[in-house]
Amino acid sequence: MSRDRFNMSRRGFLARLGTSVAAGSLAACGDDDTGAGTDPSSSGTGLDLERNPPPPAPAIEPPFALGVASGDPLHDRVVIWTRLAPAPLESDWGMPAEDVPVIWEVFADEALTEPVRSGWTRARPALAHAVHVDVDGLRSDTPYWYRFRVGDDHVSPVGRTRTFPRPDASPRAFRFAMACCQKYRSGFYTAYHHLAREEDLHAVFHLGDYIYESGGEPEVPGRLPLDRERVTDLAGFRHRYGAYRLDEDLQEAHRVHPWIATWDDHEVSNNYGSLTLAPNRRGDGDPAAIRAAGYQAWYEHMPVRMPFPDDPTFLRIYRDFHFGTLARIFVLDSRQYRTPQACDDEVGPACDEIFDPERTMLGHEQKAWLVDGLRHSDSRWNIMAQQVLFGPFNLDYSIVNPDQWDGYVHARQQILDVLAEPDVHNPVVLSGDVHAAGFSVLRADAEDDRSPVIGHEILTTSISSGGDELDGIARFAPLAEVALDNVDYVEAGKRGYALCELTRNRLDVRFRVVTTVAAPTADVYVDRAYRIWAEQLTFERRRDWEDEPPG
Template identity: 40%
Template sequence: MQRRALLRAALAAPPLILATSAAWTGGGTPFATGVASGDPWPDSLLLWTRLAPQPLAPFFGMAPEATPELTWEVAEDPSFRRIAAAGQVVVSAAEGFSAHVEAGGLRPSRDYWYRFRLGGEVSPTGHARTAPDPVSRPERLRFLTAGCQHIEHGWFTAWRHAAAEEAIDFVFHYGDYIYEYAGRQPGQPGGFGPVVRSAAGGKCRALADYRRRYAQYQSDPDLQAAMAAHACIPSFDDHEVENNWAGEQSEADGRSARHPMAMPREEFLALREAAFQAWWEAMPLRPAQRPRGAGILAHRRFRYGRLLDLHVLDTRQYRDDQPCGDVNGPACAEVARPDAQMLGAAQEAWLLENAARSEARWQVLAQQVMLMPRRLANDGIAPDKWDGAPAARQRLLEGLAARGLAPPVVLTGDIHNAWAGEVPVAEGGPSRAVEFVATSITSGGDGTETTPGATAALARNPHIRFFNNRRGYCLHEARPDRLETVFRAVAAVTRPDAGREDRGRFVVEAGRAELLPA
């Protein structure tokens, strides 16, 4: 409760303005987009902030030639009486005035509080917990899965509730942190979902566009509260770059040269380079994840003692283009390709090798698009999901089983609904994993409890056991003998005051690929 009260006070307090710095061109607090921490290790945390006194202005209101030095502090208590680590970091326009600090020398399984200073200006206070010692045997681990937060479709109320969750070790953000679409006005046709508040600017086409979009999202107080309250382990899906991009191909490539969004490969890679740079600048990511040209190392592993290994996967950068023209419907011949790729050969080998060496009780695959087979109406598939590359799904699941590993738990997002089910290699086969698909924070608007299409899908796919169409997130708790997941929702996102509601609760017993009601 002390931590929650401190965070609320820090985020609600008016900014402390003691003097106008030559580093920025106008008034306002330089920490207007908040603070965050991420990628927790047993001995260190990644601390993030951005200097942005005017988030939507060019260079966020900073003088482009400025190279200000920030001071950072990590403490063992929220009052900062016991300082555990401290230092300075210089930021510049080259990386969007973002700071990425690896704060080392910390102890495993400990709560820490952190903040930044620029002269007399003090940032909000953030909180994070380090990972356990790799050889320890934790009694429990609590974590969240969330993503898909289209700012136009509603208020980030679910993030406010996520910020208030107690004893959270990390938040896995599966992606779609921003949406790249051009901003719409309420009542304007086109796009999908309602317009509750407008995105700033046109469609993201350059680094400045992406930077501005992140700054707008991160100006939201509910998102700021969640990022300050818990360590985040971020990944990306498609909208951080472009809807349904795949590998080195734009959404429209290979579909229609006359498509209004079609672009040559070289042009798309330039877009991807700008998008990855903006994503890295805006996320609490370590220097190892700094992009190199149009590529970025986003897949990585986190060890939580001998209780759980979290494998963060990248299902966009190395995949094949979606088959069948990326149109939901009957599977075309291309779907049957035996060499189909979703992770790419190198990432697939990395995952199997790391999982084979693991001593953890739980193997958790944190990724983006639905792994479970899912038959749509008229025997159709959604080719953007793993159903578009069933050979890749088979290699993954059979590769894990061949190494003697217990069935994994899969965390997913992307489709703006909550789902839970068992994962066979192919329809009707034995289950090889359990999958929890988190719904969106806002994307799709308020939603409903169910839909006619979902009711038919549950009947058509008996291995899928749960569906809900409200907005929210997933809360998971792993123990040595069981992993429990709660689907948490808000009644509405078109108003900012909706309460939290639970819509489903399930259990997976260790060593079994069976989904049980809690």
């Protein structure tokens, strides 16, 4: 496939890239039904093609410029997604302000000769003509291929997905990747070029910062300028997602693997907490309105299984998945319910506020859901997929980032207390956010280096954020492996993803990094690798899996 994905629309939307996006609202779309979850044709399995054929589609330009995606796999179903947008960077994204019928088809073979499920749904302007179909009635632990059609003329790329094993099954292995932090103007999605070619992945966990609300000129030659400095409304967020999703490598990673996504802060506003903007962002506008716009745009562009609420200021995204009896995965939301950051959100010596026992990262309901799920889990491994660095990284609180779990000391210890319970087997925390790769142990008492190891944390570096320079926690990284007993590895100058394989007895992780994100293609190699042994809660570095950096 040509890298010139931007020639897909005859309307030449990239020629208009610098044009400001007109302000938009749901009311202006001419559709006052914004509740995707209330209509079986806009989420769920859709309408039957034989008994209830779709009406004629309006004449539109080729609508699949943003590709296809799948996500949230269960043992008998998976969500498939697309968004009709012939010109994603125009104010109307090249679509009429009316419902458009979309046919979807699922096949058992790559040649598309064995149809399994099909139907049609309505792409609605109120949700930017996004389509979420929860395809049920599928076989467990099975690959499938899918596509969408609009009218007689437009057929989407063919996506590949797969279901998870049954909750009572005993699969041999669970193979997954971790990704986060993909600032468009900081570099190319070189890492996704390679992640899309990883074989036999059951899922990609995206841990947030899928977009960045900030815009401006590209930091590397060849990236396109974004439309404005910072977006705060729905039209702006849609434009930002449109620019990101036009990237060919990101589209391919979505097309070939099912994703399980959560958000972090940049999908709304840097370092926001609950309904409070960071101190340096409080002039941006109404926090509730900004959050509602960011949440709606995230929903519109993610292959997720959840009804869209009447009020998008509140959108529950925490959820869990069973991969047979091998693993239970808890996907968390550490933004929507947290107490706003302590210490005026300044990185520096700890202030008294971070030790306040009333401070929460997850909120009462999500924490209760997580604790109950962990205590009643029969899975061999229990995985928390979440956004920010969980374990201590504070050099005896002389340097604290209050946006991380270090700023929520009691809330973290309460979770560690549960992870330390004997019936919670082999806990692993997956984290992102700080633009660094890392590997560390979790201790029963985060404040005591002599307390027993109860689990491990795997930190994936950014896809592109930070570019080829040291970034994020880079200024602390040289000290971390020496000064922090819990940290075995931290690398803040390389971009990539983490590749994991989990069996009953061990979890293997390879930190895959690219040589540069200043170019669309580059070499990829394993910078560090580990094996975690189940039940023993020990690990070993696997130098035999690691590569010398190319060149």
